[in-house]
Amino acid sequence: MQRVLPIILILLLLPIHVSIISKVTEGKKLLPKGEGTSYVLPPPILKIMALEFDGLASDFLFLQGLVFFGSTSERKERPRLKEWEWRWFYNILNASTGLDPYFFDPYYVAQAHLTWEGNMPRETNTLLEKGSRYRDWEWMLPFYIGFNHFYFLQENEKAAFYLMDASKRQGAPSLLPQLAARLMYKANRTENAIIFLQEMIKRTDDDALKKMYETRLNALKGILFLERATAVYQDRFGRRPERLDDMITKNVIREIPKDPYGGEFYIDKDGTIKTTSELR
Amino acid sequence: MTAIWAIAVITFKEGIRNRAIYGISIFALLLLGANLLISSMIMQEVGKVAVDMALSTVSFAGLLLVLFVGINLMAKDLDKKTIYMVLSRPISRPQYILGKFFGMALLILATISILSIFAIISIFMVKLSYPGYFSRFSWPPILLAISFITISLILLSALTFLFASFSSTSFITLILTIVSYIIGQSIMDVKALVEAPQAVGIQVSPVTVKVVQAAYYIFPNLSIFDIKLQAAHGLPISLSYIFWAVSYGAVYTCLTIILASIIFRRREFP
């Protein structure tokens, strides 16, 4: 009897254990969660806490950010991340580069997501400027800063300045000085953006990122096409078209290009070509 | 001299045959295996992360070696009275301390060498898997980083001797060594923080600043031997930096061991 008793007890407890697991898991999921916070410990404190493992800590902070961001890809709602979540994402990337300012990946990811969806081009530039200072052999960082000044902040002079900085660094494409000159002389904005994007696509290995840029490129090409058509219409008929369809009826263009973001192109009161999707 | 060498030899043998070495090695191998996994999650700078992981593993395993095997080597003598077998020979207390310290240094050297071979293999395997993502990769800074890790550990183990020379139990020695390690690694960052606290938006009293500055001189600045970041990015280290860092390590270690042997001279073993 003594020898069988432990076995009987185990056989009794096992199924109870299995059934309890699911109850406990459900309960934990239903526990009220605290308010989401964007707070990340400031880099000087993290540096102290990381002792001699700064590099590794920076890697893990970055991965933490990346994994979180990846987990939001399932979400259907737009915008995909809440305000405080974008802040947290920025803080994490800032912390990671605070521990290792030479680490390229956080800058790369910041440029890819914080600018377009996250709507934080100025903060991204602050981050990238730190990277550009340390990675002084890297032309892509000042290039990104320049792009952000041009595309998001409409600061062409600053953009040109950073492009010239980039052009001095090893491996910079030869078109940078030309592009800087174009910006200084306020040539067509959409054209400039297309040139920028084509360069960025060339430099991207990440398929998902490439697709994102290409989608935007197609949208911009569509806008450029319509801008040029509008100029032709203006030339021919002395005034701007009221609606884009006018250009089809007047035989300036055959069809209106499709917006890859699912919206519809239209011409605004001030004559600029916009789209209902706002390129999102 | 032969007496010091004899003590060093048995200290080394006792250490290298300690079961804990197996545990530490297996742990290190697991981490190095994980290197491949972690590196694959990185998008661009795979090389940097691979080197971070490999060097951090070597450093951490070395730390475990000093804390558990190293302290055990001294503690065994003092707690379990194996010291009688050594002190009953015609040797002086300073000879004893020197002999044990050299044995410990040899143990660290041997263990780190073996661990680094595995670390290098680990980096190599990641490099083979993702050859395009290893820009700015260079072996010499990595080897230099490993050498610096070794110096740092030898310095730390000298401190364990100092603490063991007056502590009554090995537990106290362990705590003091851990505290010294933490202070040693962070003192430079803490000093930077208290001298410019506005970066974090806190207030620091002048007394705190003075205390930290004093601690900076007393405790070893272990972070100067941490060049893992530079190794990970292939950044160059100047010869003069190497010279001063090694000199600092040598001087501090000598001071510590001399102090330890002075204290140990007067210790009794009832």
Add this chain to the structure above:
Amino acid sequence: MIKIEGISKEFKEGIGSRKVKALEHLTLEIHKGEVFGFLGPNGAGKSTAIKILINLISPDIGYASIMGKDVSAKDTRRHVGYLPENPYFYDYLTAEELLWFGGRASGLSPSVIKERTNELLNRVNLQAARKRQLRTYSKGMVQRAGIALALIHDPDVVILDEPMSGLDPIGRKMVGDIMMELKAQGKTVFFSSHILTDIERFCNRVGIIVGGKLRLVDRLDNLLSGTATLENIFLKEVEKAGGGIEI
């Protein structure tokens, strides 16, 4: 050979200021070539006195020398062999390595060490186990290894602290035989014990210590000349000391 003059030693017990007098004005002389038995109850101060001779402890007052050299000098121990009570050795060493260490630390050359290692391991019957790590040894084997270590450098003075403790009858005989051999070689043997029969069998002279004070020193044959047994004499001294056991 061994001179102890006016040695006193006090220990502080615990956190309070409770002081324990381990030795009080111990004065003793051991002559060359004799086997001297240091007899006393547990806690009488035997181990303390021996540890002072090996410079593991320093006396508060007093002086000790072996072969004319102060015990606090390291070279004194070149010709002294010591076996502690309940010896502990590095677990992962083999008996062979232990003796190598003892020999080298005493300044012997490797060839001499090799020879004497073989001799001694045979003598203490550890040849078969010589390459096994000490942690695999039984208590008796550890004790025997300790004796080999104490003798590896052919010392003139051998100091043994409770050498028979924990040994089975075979082991006890072996130790006893070795002590007699040492005596025959003209070496000086100083050993402590609380086992009366051991003292009776091996010693030339006996010193009885109770409560840190030396009570009686005499030749064994003198003490036992009458009808007295060693036990009676010992118990009488213990009684005179007033129970005399400080625990």
